[in-house]
Amino acid sequence: MAAGGISERVLGRYAGRGREAGGGRRPRPPVFVWAPALLVSLGLLLPPAYLIVRSLDGGLLDFWEVVSEANTLLVLGRSVLLAATVTLAAVSVAVPLAWLTVRTDLPARRLWAVLGALPLVIPSYVGGFVLISALGPRGMLQGSLERFGVERLPEIYGFPGAALALTLFTYPYVFLTVRSALKNLDPAMEEASRILGVGAFRTFFRVTLPNLRPAIVAGALLVTLYTLSDFGVVSLLQYNTFSREIYIQYRSAFDRTPAAILGLMLVCLTATILFVEGRTRGRAAYHRSAAGAARRAGTVALGAWRWPALGFCFGLVSLALFVPIGVLVFWLVRGVLAGEALNPLWQAALNSAYVSALAALATAACALPVAVLAVRYRGRMSSAVEKLSYLGYALPGIALALSLVFFGANYAPWAYQTLWLLVFAYVINFLPQALGATRSGLLQVKPSVEEAARGLGKGPLRVLAGVTAPLASPGILAGGALVFLTTMKELPATLLLSPTGYETLAMRVWSATSEAFFARAAAPALLLILISALPMYLLTIREPEGGEKKGEGP
Structure with a gap:
């Protein structure tokens, strides 16, 4: 018993910390890694530079007056509370859903994998409207309950409604990254834990979950940053956060300096979050350390837990997908019956798909050298470049767009109101999505495989293109798909930076x-969801059949 207890403690400690990657001094990054990463970082500095210059227009006294106002501090507290609540809730529902759709014999698990990821394609402003229309006062649900004497449902406006809506439409960020990690996680340590007599539940929490930490943190970080920068949900549900306050300042005030100051505060808040995340991340590696080929984990039999698991999946997907689509179909049918004319949507759909594909390719290409630098060549420069890459995502879309309008009109007139400036804005805004997933994929690639390829005479560039990138392709593809989906529904930058006459579904x-x-609005919203479902299908439904084996249930 003592030996078994010692082994169990050692196993848990090993799973929590991982193995330090590399024992000696790391080589310097090649020029094709650090040069593109540095260029990406310089491009990311444009919007913060605009905010700093604009914030100091009135001097330090005016700057401090805006920062220290009671309303500004209240907005800061509300933003932090909402981001923390949504992130915790998203992780709580996404991790079990990912495990159920990858590791268990859940009936129709591939279908649930696709349905569980699809809420990501619903724009937040559409989701907010759907929530109000379905669950708000005088909404569809209350109308159907009036015959039973229910005159008023609980208030959905404010913090509860905003937290619910953002959780439903952001948990796929965590779901996709964790699911990708689970599919590539070698089961050797889990099997060793079971051999030592550790139960299935304790193995999950002490071995599997710690090895999923990079994927969980990457997804949670995206949820946090998305929540901080979202405007649609908080505006419709009347919850005053940084993004809503900035938008109001931009639209209502002639002097845009206060809005720039609030945007700069939001960037500082993001930098603080990234600093804390970096300090707690650790330097552990999460790839397989033993020799031999990785195997696919066995399938866990749910047994009596099958029906509760199905109920959990159905309830989550119903709230996040079936209800929004049902409400949109209701409005579409109602409009058609009322004689509403449906304008042709194919050109807008083609424009949306084209610019989203360009954004996905460009962002994935920019994320790869940054991720390689951060994972394989750790140091102060790589850490700074990685953290800087996350700042653009926290910028409110309107502040990012206006900074690029200023840059294009004054310093790059040849790029002003072109598709390339719009794609550049998407890269700045959505780089963290591709970076987080790519980093998670790279962490699961054994450095010894790359060292073996170099030992066979391959140069660093051939190793990156022929060995590292293919092995990390699940994370790279997941990041590209996230960028594609988010670009499809992006609005502020598209409105301000798109070429004249260029119209998208959003x-x-x-x-x-x-x-x-x-x-x-129902027809273009439904078409947007339909187009965005294709990359989600390719990511979640195409799984290898072979190599599965039944395991013991919990």
Whole structure:
């Protein structure tokens, strides 16, 4: 018993810390790694530089007056509370869903994998409207309950509604990254834990979960940053955060300096979050340390837990996907029956898909050298470059767009109102999505495989292109798909930076919902979801069949 207890403690400690990657001094990064990463970092400095210059227009006294206002501190507290709540809730539902759809004999698990990821394609402003229309006062649910004497449902506006809506439409960030990690996680340590007599549940919490830490942190970081920068949900549900306050300042005040100061505070808040995350991340490696080929983990039989697991999946997918689509279909049918004209959408759909594909390719290409630098060549420079890469995602879309409008109009007129400047804005804004997933994939690639390739005479560039990138391809593809989906529904930068006459599905949806033409907004919203479902299908449904074996249930 003593020996078994010691082995169990050692196993848990090993799973929590991982093995330090590399024992000696690390080589310097090659030029094709650090040069592109440095260029990406310089490009990311443009929006913060604009905010700093604009914030100091009125002097330090005016700057401090805005920062120290009671309303500003209240907005800061609300933003932090909402981000923390949404992140915790998203992780709590996404990790079990990922495990159920990868490791268990859940019925139709591939279907649940696709359905569980699809809420990511629903724009937040559409999700907020759907939530109000379905669950708000005088909404569809209350209307159906009036016959039973229910006159008013609990208030959904404010913090509860904003937290619920953002959780439902952001948990796929964690779900996709954790699911990708689970599919590539070698089961050797889990099997060793079971051989030592550790139960399935304790093995999951002491071995599996610690090895999923990079993926969980990467997804949670995306949820946090998305929540801080979201405007649609907090605006519709009347919860005053940084993004809503900045938008109000930009639209209502002639002097945009206060809005720039609030945007700079949001960037500082993001930098603080990234600093804390970096300090707690550790330097552990999460790849397989023993020799031999990695194997696919066995399938866990749920047994009596099958029906509760199905209920959990159905309830989550119903709230995050079935209800929004049902509400949109309701408004579409209602509009058609009322004689609402449906304008052609194919050109807008083609524009959306084209610019989203460009953004996904460009962002994935920019994320790869940054991720390689951060994972394989750790140091102060790589840490600074990686942390800087996350700042663009926390910038409010309107602040990012206006900074690039200023840059294009004054310093790059040849790029102003072109598709390339719009794609550049997408790269700045969504680089963390590709970077987090790519980093998680690289952490699971054994450095010894790359060293073996170099020992066979391959140069660093051939090793990166022929060995590292293919092995990390699940994470790279997941990051590219996240960028594609987010670009499809992005709005502020698209409105301000798109070429004249260039219209996307998101612009169609917004123009209709902003004028309360909900029936007119339903068709482009449904088409947007349909187009965005394709990359999600390719990521979640195409799994290898072989190598599976039944394991013991919990």
